[in-house]
Amino acid sequence: xxxxxxIRDLHVSVEGxxxxxxxxxxxxxxxxxxxxxxxxxxxxTLAMALMGHPKYxxxxxxxxxxxxxxxxxxxxxxxxxxxxxxxxxxxxxSGVPLSRFLLQALxxxxxxxxxxxxxxxxPKVDFREFRKQLKESLKLLRLDESxxxxxxxxGFSGGEKKRCEILQMLxxxxxxxxxxxxxxxxxxxxxxxxxxxxxRLRGPDFGCLAITHYQRILNYLKPDVVHVMVDGRIVxxxxxxxxxxxxxxxxxxxxxxxxxxxxxxxxxxx
Amino acid sequence: MATPTNAHNAQTQTETPRTNGTGTETGxxxxxxxxxxxxxxxxxxxxxxxxxxxxxxxxxxxxxxxxGSRYTRIRGLKLHEIEPLALDSVSASVSASTPTPAPxxxxxxxxxxxxxxxxxxxxxxxALLDGSVVSCELxxxxxxxxxxxxxxxQAIKEHPELVRxxxxxxxxxxxxxTALGRALFTSGLFVYVPKGVEVERPLRAVYAMTRPxxxxxxxxxxxxxxxSSVTLLEEHTSLETEPFERRAVHxxxxxxxxxxxARASVAGVQGLNARLYQFMRRxxxxxxxxxxxWALGWLGGRLTMSHVETVLDGPxxxxxxxxxFFTAGRQHVDLTSNLIHSKPHTRGEVxxxxxxxxxxxxVFWGLIRIDPGAQGANAFQAExxxxxxxxxxxxxxxxxxxLANDVRCTHAAATSPVDxxxxxxxxxxxxxxxxxxxLIVDGFFEPTIEKIPLPLVxxxxxxxxxxxxxxxx
Numbered sequence: 001x002x003x004x005x006x007i008r009d010l011h012v013s014v015e016g017x018x019x020x021x022x023x024x025x026x027x028x029x030x031x032x033x034x035x036x037x038x039x040x041x042x043x044x045t046l047a048m049a050l051m052g053h054p055k056y057x058x059x060x061x062x063x064x065x066x067x068x069x070x071x072x073x074x075x076x077x078x079x080x081x082x083x084x085x086x087x088x089x090x091x092x093x094s095g096v097p098l099s100r101f102l103l104q105a106l107x108x109x110x111x112x113x114x115x116x117x118x119x120x121x122x123p124k125v126d127f128r129e130f131r132k133q134l135k136e137s138l139k140l141l142r143l144d145e146s147x148x149x150x151x152x153x154x155g156f157s158g159g160e161k162k163r164c165e166i167l168q169m170l171x172x173x174x175x176x177x178x179x180x181x182x183x184x185x186x187x188x189x190x191x192x193x194x195x196x197x198x199x200r201l202r203g204p205d206f207g208c209l210a211i212t213h214y215q216r217i218l219n220y221l222k223p224d225v226v227h228v229m230v231d232g233r234i235v236x237x238x239x240x241x242x243x244x245x246x247x248x249x250x251x252x253x254x255x256x257x258x259x260x261x262x263x264x265x266x267x268x269x270x
Numbered sequence: 271m272a273t274p275t276n277a278h279n280a281q282t283q284t285e286t287p288r289t290n291g292t293g294t295e296t297g298x299x300x301x302x303x304x305x306x307x308x309x310x311x312x313x314x315x316x317x318x319x320x321x322x323x324x325x326x327x328x329x330x331x332x333x334x335x336x337x338g339s340r341y342t343r344i345r346g347l348k349l350h351e352i353e354p355l356a357l358d359s360v361s362a363s364v365s366a367s368t369p370t371p372a373p374x375x376x377x378x379x380x381x382x383x384x385x386x387x388x389x390x391x392x393x394x395x396x397a398l399l400d401g402s403v404v405s406c407e408l409x410x411x412x413x414x415x416x417x418x419x420x421x422x423x424q425a426i427k428e429h430p431e432l433v434r435x436x437x438x439x440x441x442x443x444x445x446x447x448t449a450l451g452r453a454l455f456t457s458g459l460f461v462y463v464p465k466g467v468e469v470e471r472p473l474r475a476v477y478a479m480t481r482p483x484x485x486x487x488x489x490x491x492x493x494x495x496x497x498s499s500v501t502l503l504e505e506h507t508s509l510e511t512e513p514f515e516r517r518a519v520h521x522x523x524x525x526x527x528x529x530x531x532a533r534a535s536v537a538g539v540q541g542l543n544a545r546l547y548q549f550m551r552r553x554x555x556x557x558x559x560x561x562x563x564w565a566l567g568w569l570g571g572r573l574t575m576s577h578v579e580t581v582l583d584g585p586x587x588x589x590x591x592x593x594x595f596f597t598a599g600r601q602h603v604d605l606t607s608n609l610i611h612s613k614p615h616t617r618g619e620v621x622x623x624x625x626x627x628x629x630x631x632x633v634f635w636g637l638i639r640i641d642p643g644a645q646g647a648n649a650f651q652a653e654x655x656x657x658x659x660x661x662x663x664x665x666x667x668x669x670x671x672x673l674a675n676d677v678r679c680t681h682a683a684a685t686s687p688v689d690x691x692x693x694x695x696x697x698x699x700x701x702x703x704x705x706x707x708x709l710i711v712d713g714f715f716e717p718t719i720e721k722i723p724l725p726l727v728x729x730x731x732x733x734x735x736x737x738x739x740x741x742x743x
Contacts, residue, residue, distance in 0.1 A: 051698050079700035091695040095713030104709065108700030168699065
């Protein structure tokens with residue numbers, strides 16, 4: 001048994017259509033992996049399937065985390081096990097202040113597996129400590145303190161939503177975070193802020209799988225391993241130099257090598 | 271128990287079962303006859319005009335149809351089997367056979383505790399337990415300034431002209447329950463706030479209905495004179511009673527007059543027994559520069575029909591109508607909100623939000639009428655319902671009658687299921703499905719509850735919504 005996130009021959013379909021077609025990947029705690037790939041390669045589908053979205057059907061393969069069969073677990077059980085997904089498109093929840101939501105999520109997270117939330121049996125959260133951490137995290141992500149009482153993601157700009165995802169990650173302290181294109185749509189300052197927040201959690205008890213379309217966040221995230229995903233499979237893995245190569249040449253050479261069509265959009269992607 | 275139906279009992283056994291809904295069927299349609307009403311009125315020592323008024327309404331009740339529409343058909347309720355509650359002091363003379371028992375001590379204590387909880391925050395308390403006045407008190411300083419806070423029986427004795435004017439101004443009844451309620455009313459509140467009196471703390475009325483098979487009929491009025499302000503909170507509760515063995519009814523009316531420049535807030539929180547049928551009619555006239563806020567919460571009852579009508583009857587008059595409902599099981603709510611802009615530069619805003627579970631049903635009728643000449647009127651109306659399961663149904667029937675040309679008028683209605691993506695988002699953070707739905711529901715209500723200008727009502731509503739979620743209501 002290992003502490004790693006182990007993905008073996010994973011196949012995922014959405015509404016009957018195969019999107020992820022056999023992914024093998026192991027992310028150990030203490031490591032940061034990046035998955036890069038052109039649009040439509042299945043990166044986000046992989047992320048959603050790992051978190052257990054009901055519309056993403058796993059047709060083959062297995063996923064283990066800390067030795068547990070993740071695919072058997074409900075999304076909330078995966079969260080309690082220590083998985084976290086920073087959404088590409090975070091949802092707006094009207095009427096629910098961010099701080100209230102975080103407090104409840106933290107209680108659920110600390111409650112561990114199998115424990116039913118709601119009233120009795122919930123672990124106590126040190127409220128003063130919670131407020132202190134929330135204040136610090138907001139500051140780190142350059143979000144105004146007023147965000148604590150604003151309704152979750154409602155009326156936030158695209159960049160604020162993404163930073164709020166990372167704020168949630170800081171507060172919930174997952175053991176394995178999947179970032180689904182968190183950098184997309186962020187200006188370079190926000191990219192730095194997000195990377196700094198991830199780096200803050202970095203350590204022997206934290207692993208990260210960062211999905212991205214662009215290389216620039218990797219300059220600050222400094223991944224240990226970079227994977228390239230094309231058409232539902234990981235076609236190449238390597239060190240940070242692989243990201244550099246993609247930065248310079250785009251996905252085109254890899255796609256040609258695989259005998260795949262190169263769309264106009266993928267030419268010269270940096 | 272008051273058993274005015276005794277006279278009918280022999281009859282009802284031989285009657286074939288009827289359906290409600292039309293006034294043409296044969297057999298008993300009403301629980302009492304004219305003789306019963308006469309005895310009731312005499313026992314209460316009422317003036318002749320009131321007895322005549324009651325009898326006319328009883329006569330109307332015989333032929334009027336049951337309330338309802340194609341969205342609301344009242345099937346289970348048999349009005350003639352209902353036993354109208356009469357005040358203890360008169361019930362013995364009304365029906366000699368079985369006198370009304372004193373309310374159970376436990377219930378009286380429970381009501382007392384409920385009243386006690388809010389006493390410090392209230393300037394006046396009225397508590398009614400199954401038609402008996404348990405408490406009717408008003409802060410001395412307000413009494414000295416001429417504020418009236420009276421049970422309707424007392425109001426009839428002390429201020430008969432005030433009551434008479436209020437009753438005679440009621441619009442003609444169009445359904446059997448409304449007419450019957452007027453013929454049989456035995457309790458209710460008369461509140462009068464003279465010119466220039468600001469009643470800072472809320473006035474609180476608690477109507478407890480704990481008796482299976484009973485019918486409570488109430489008539490209330492709130493008159494706020496020029497430049498005055500007041501908050502009235504009406505609570506309808508069955509305390510912690512088990513579901514009744516027999517269906518019970520409450521039919522109540524409240525007439526509100528908001529004088530020039532006056533401000534009034536009227537809140538109503540309903541958490542009645544699961545076998546109670548409630549019919550509420552609240553009507554307000556707001557005069558020049560007057561402001562009225564309705565805040566109504568509907569959580570209990572088997573069937574609720576509520577009719578709220580606000581006539582903005584002077585330039586600058588304003589109304590905010592906020593209503594929330596949460597239904598489960600086989601509950602049915604039928605809410606009407608009529609906004610009548612009869613004068614220029616009036617503003618009306620209606621916000622209704624509801625959550626439905628189980629097989630429950632809701633229908634919302636929203637009318638905005640802007641009379642000729644009411645230029646500069648600004649009307650807004652929104653209704654949103656959230657369906658937690660596949661079973662419930664919600665309908666919204668908005669209608670607009672705009673007879674002036676320089677107005678702003680907006681309305682919107684939407685019914686939607688719980689968003690699966692929101693649910694997944696919350697679950698991915700460790701909340702189980704139930705917790706996630708609860709959070710979505712709380713969040714759905716919260717912005718609407720925050721529109722209510724009364725912290726006391728906000729708190730009470732949040733508490734009841736929580737209890738509803740825990741299925742305690």
